[in-house]
Amino acid sequence: METIIEAINVFKHFTGRKPGQVIKACDDISFSIQKGKTLGLVGESGCGKTTVGRVLIRLLDPDSGSVLYRGADLVELTPKEVRPLRKNFQMIFQDSRAAFNPRMRVYDTLKESLRLYRALKAREVRDEIKNLTSRVNLHRGLLYHFVGNLSGGELKRLDIARALSIHPEFIIADEPLALLDMAIQSQIVNLLLQVQQEENTAILFISHDLKMVRMLSHTVAVMYRGKIVEYAPKTLITENPLHPYTVYLWDPRSSDFYVRFFENGCVYKNSCRLFHKKGFPLMCSEKQPKLLEYERGHFVACHFAK
Ligand SMILES: Nc1ncnc2c1ncn2[C@@H]1O[C@H](COP(=O)(O)OP(=O)(O)O)[C@@H](O)[C@H]1O
Ligand SMILES: [Mg+2]
Incomplete structure (x- = not known):
């Protein structure tokens, strides 16, 4: 790869x-x-x-x-x-x-990006703008609207169209x-x-x-x-989240407490359910765990990941 x-x-x-x-x-x-x-x-x-x-x-x-x-x-x-x-x-x-500049029209916004990064003839610019808007499914009728009048979804499409233009x-x-x-x-x-x-x-x-x-x-x-x-x-x-924070992100309700230990050691320990459950192991307070490979391609920074 x-x-x-x-x-x-x-x-x-x-x-x-x-x-x-x-x-x-x-x-x-x-x-x-x-x-x-x-x-x-x-x-x-x-x-x-x-x-x-x-x-x-x-x-x-x-x-x-x-x-x-x-x-x-x-x-x-x-x-x-x-x-x-x-x-x-x-x-x-x-x-x-x-x-974006809200007072610019959609068409000119895309044209400016194409001008800046690609050497195209006027005709090619027109074709490319049509092509871009249809790729991101931005309605052709919007091309001469001001950017400031687009909805959130339309703006995001324009943002992606502009990114794609180059x-x-x-x-x-x-x-x-x-x-x-x-x-x-x-x-x-x-x-x-x-x-x-x-x-x-x-x-x-x-x-x-x-x-x-x-x-x-x-x-x-x-x-x-x-x-x-x-x-x-x-x-x-x-399928196999190993870090307590990842486990929490999958199910945010699972963290219902907060302890305040010193800032040194593991960055996550103060919010870590495992740290709590294991009775605040010294190791967690003393040392930031290294990101280690637990199985092929799976790296975790936790003293208690297994
Ligand atoms: N230019 C900056 N000067 C000072 N602190 C900054 C600056 N940029 C980001 N930070 C701080 O760095 C931390 C990470 O910010 P950021 O990368 O924007 O986080 P995220 O995108 O995950 O919300 C935050 O505490 C933020 O306040
Ligand atoms: Mg951010």
Whole structure:
């Protein structure tokens, strides 16, 4: 399988508002995404998902670590060297409204993107815009509407059409479904799946909802406070979740308590049912467990995973 993008031991810490506070948004993150495959990145709000996405396409410089794109380390490249690679990456955000100029017409929005990234003749631009709108099932009648007048679902389709206009090799979809209602969500999921099949796109799909992630992903990385705590093919995450946090994400009702121990040791222990059940083992308070392979391709960071 052909690896498109790979994060290797990426760290990105921020200074918090309180004095001396360090926010570990990425704390030793490693994973890879293959051509035509989706990695689902799941975790609660604030755990560092967006930061991972931004570092991956060099919108943000990591403190340390590497990001390999087709084997070349993006972290080592100058901004000028990164720029021509940009057209291979596209990002679809949660809030599509913020990603567009509301006073521009749909047609001109797509035209601008095509102009920027692809050398097409006027006639080809027109054909390509027709082609794009029909692929994402955006009604042709909307082409001359202002972007600001589109509904949430229409905007998301436009966002995807714009991403597709440059044939990216890699798409980051950062909570793309969060502001849409259920019926539209499933349409967008199907659209992303269809795009991936047609273009063999590698996708990083970011969400706080494990059930949503499961629909799209081939592999799932579960993140908690800047760390990947479980990383495995979707089937194993579904059938045999080994980290207590993954178990909780499948059934949020299963966590009904909260203890406040020190911050050192395992990042999850204060919310961990197992830590509680086992009588607060010292090991969990003393040492962050390493992400280890428990069965083929199934990595877990828990002292008590078996
Ligand atoms: N530019 C920044 N400066 C300071 N803190 C930041 C910055 N960007 C993100 N953070 C903090 O890093 C943590 C992770 O943020 P983020 O990656 O947006 O999480 P998620 O996408 O999982 O909700 C949060 O605590 C957030 O407040
Ligand atoms: Mg985010």
